[in-house]
Amino acid sequence: MAESGLSRLKALERTSTSDRISSELRQMIIEGALLPGEQLGEARIADQLGVSRAPVREALQQLVQQKLVVATRxxxxxxxxxxxxxxxEIYDARCAIESHAAVRILEGGPGARVRATDALRTALGALSAAVKRGDPREISTTDLSFHMTLVATADNSRLVDAYSILSAQALTCINRLEIVLPSGEEIIDDHGALIDALATxxxxxVVKAITDHLTVAATNLTTRPA
Known part of the structure; x- marks a missing residue:
């Protein structure tokens, strides 16, 4: 039997909390170290981390709320x-949040729009650098960071919190499916087009640009080669 991804877990310092445990497990799920359907037993995790079961239980409940794990009676x-x-559903919700964030930015006037486009150009530079390095997972992570930048510049912490959950779900799907990414030039052009749309x-x-962009992404994830 293949070794479980849980073997990566190491004992935590006594000051660690359920948030630390949740963050570690969350990253392992996103990266694919923990596979779909894999059981996450409280006792085993607690023993491996050197903590009591209470913070593990709290951490797992956080992940249930983030829809990265499921609890079954x-x-x-x-x-x-x-x-x-x-x-x-994930991409529909992403579209709703990103579109709302973009509208809030536009409502903030020219100054808010300039600040947002400047931040997005910086994020695009990071994405371009990731594309040049050629690591698909780094590209996907940096791609999601670009979109998070759009949401963050709307200055609404609730939108950011909600989008963070969706971003983790989306990245988990992308990493699991190991889709063939568009060419580097296409990735940069597509995200540059979002900045251009916002700048108008x-x-x-801008809402159409976001909707079209995310619809293509969702289609790529749900349409598998024959």
Whole structure:
């Protein structure tokens, strides 16, 4: 039997909290070290980390709320399996948040728009550097960071919190499916087009650009080669 990804866990310092445990497990799920359907037993995790079961239970509950694990009566907690329907829901919600964030930026006037486009150009530079290095997972992570930058510049912490959860779900799906990414030039052009749309100051233009961009991404994730 293959060794579980849980073997990566190491004992935590006594000052560690359920947030630290949740963060570690969350990253392992995103990276694929913990596989869909894999059981996450409280006792085993607590023993491996050298902590009591209480913070582990709290950490797993956080992950349930983030929809990265599922709790089933009489079966315990296991890593979530995302269906095509789940993926479309994730990207539909991403579209709603990103579009709302963009509209808030536009409502903030020219100054807010300039600050947002400047921040996005910096994020695009990081994405371009990742593309040049050629690591697909780094590209996907930096891609999501670009979109998080858009949401963050709307100055609404609740939007950021909600988007962070969706971002983790999306990145988990991307890493699991190991899709063939568009060419580096296409990735940069597509994200540059989002900046250009925001720079127009036209609500309909930027919302359409975001919707089209995320629809293509969701389609790529849910349409597997024959």
């Amino acid at each position: 009489n079966k315990g907690v296991s890593v979530v399996t995302f269906t095509p329907s789940d993926i479309w 100051g036209e609500r309909d233009v």
